[in-house]
Amino acid sequence: MNFLQNFPILENYIYLNTANSGLLSKDISVWRNEHDSDFIENGSIFRMNNLDVMERLRINLSNIFSVGKDNIFLSPNFSTGFNTILNGLDNNHRFLLLEEDYPSVSYPVTSRGFDFFEVPIDANLEENILNAIEKFKPSVFAFSMVQYISGIRMQSDFIIKLKSNFPDLLLIADGTQFTGTTIFNFETSGLDALIGSGYKWLLGGYGNGYLFLSEQIKNLLYPNGKNAKLPTAPFLSGKNYLSLCLEPGHLDSLTFGSLNQSLDYLKNIGFNFIEEKCAELSNKARIELYSRGLIPEWMLARKEQSTIISIPLKNEIVKKLENVKILCSARGKGIRISFHFYNTENDLNRFLEALY
Helix, strand or coil: CCCCCCCHHHCCEECCCCCCCCCCCCCHHHHHHHHHHHHHHHHHHHHHHCCCCHHHHHHHHHHHHHHCCCHHEECCCCCHHHHHHCCCCCCCCCEEEEECCCHHHHHHHHCCCCCEEEEEECCCCCHHHHHHHHHCCCCCCEEEEECCCCEEECCCCHHHHHHCCCCCCCEEEEEECCCCCCCCCCCCCCEEEEEEEEECCCCCCCCCCEEEEEEECCCCHHHCCCCCCCCCCCCCCCHHHHHHHHHCCCCCCHHHHHHHHHHHHHHHHHHHHHHHHHHHHHHHHHHHHHHHHCCCCCHCCCCCCCCCEECCHHHHEEEEEEEHCCCCCCEEEEEEECCCCCCCHHHHHHHHHHCC
């Protein structure tokens, strides 16, 4: 498939930077222009006619990621959603975190005064987690499905095993660097919450996000509100205490409609194709980079890999990449590259050639 027409930046750059920002398609740009033109022309009539876009988005998310529609909540981004979840949990919870995880995962926990313990990320990651659970006895494990610097992906079978062996342990995951790269079934994942922003791998633009919640965690959130009297205003009809907490105020039909449009586009491409293309390029890249001594062997051995790779490079090589229009991100002690379905093997080869 050729994606140049819908993503014109690909004509001018080797775009290995989806982990920083996903691309906005020309198709969505056309839809957004029509959306705002309709708003300009029709004002409140437009708004009333477009409120159902949020319902269509929930249905799309439900069908694609196998999560009950009543277990889906919408949020402007991961950070807002995660903070709202933390505000609804009792302050006596004990959190297990990963060292060097995304600050939006760790800081909201540590800054609120929760007891916490951080697990090192290395070749023995799963063993480190199990040992920490045994010693620290956490009630919540909060982590990124894919580490934003190293690209290490949490293994699906390990998450399922954790939930089976520790059913009371709440598993809360950041899916921002994960959702949209592979086929995913929330109901069988073992997770209690998957929260994410839609602007990266889902290509939905900025200002939209999602929360998928299990019944277990829903029953624990905002316990004082369960018996509270609900507002009677007609425009809040159908809202329960939890949706009033997780989705306060108006939702933007432009931003959430953009995510819905992108999901339709990704469905048409096919998540099977997306998963296979991402895995093919990322695995080839890892093999080539390992042969050059740029990534350790243990990172090749993990069964499930992400689309993100971190590479230690000298500053002059980073400058060279910029000069030949290869877009990636400075992260950690080098750069971070990432591959999506619109990347090609030629992109990878051009990148490898630029390293020398």
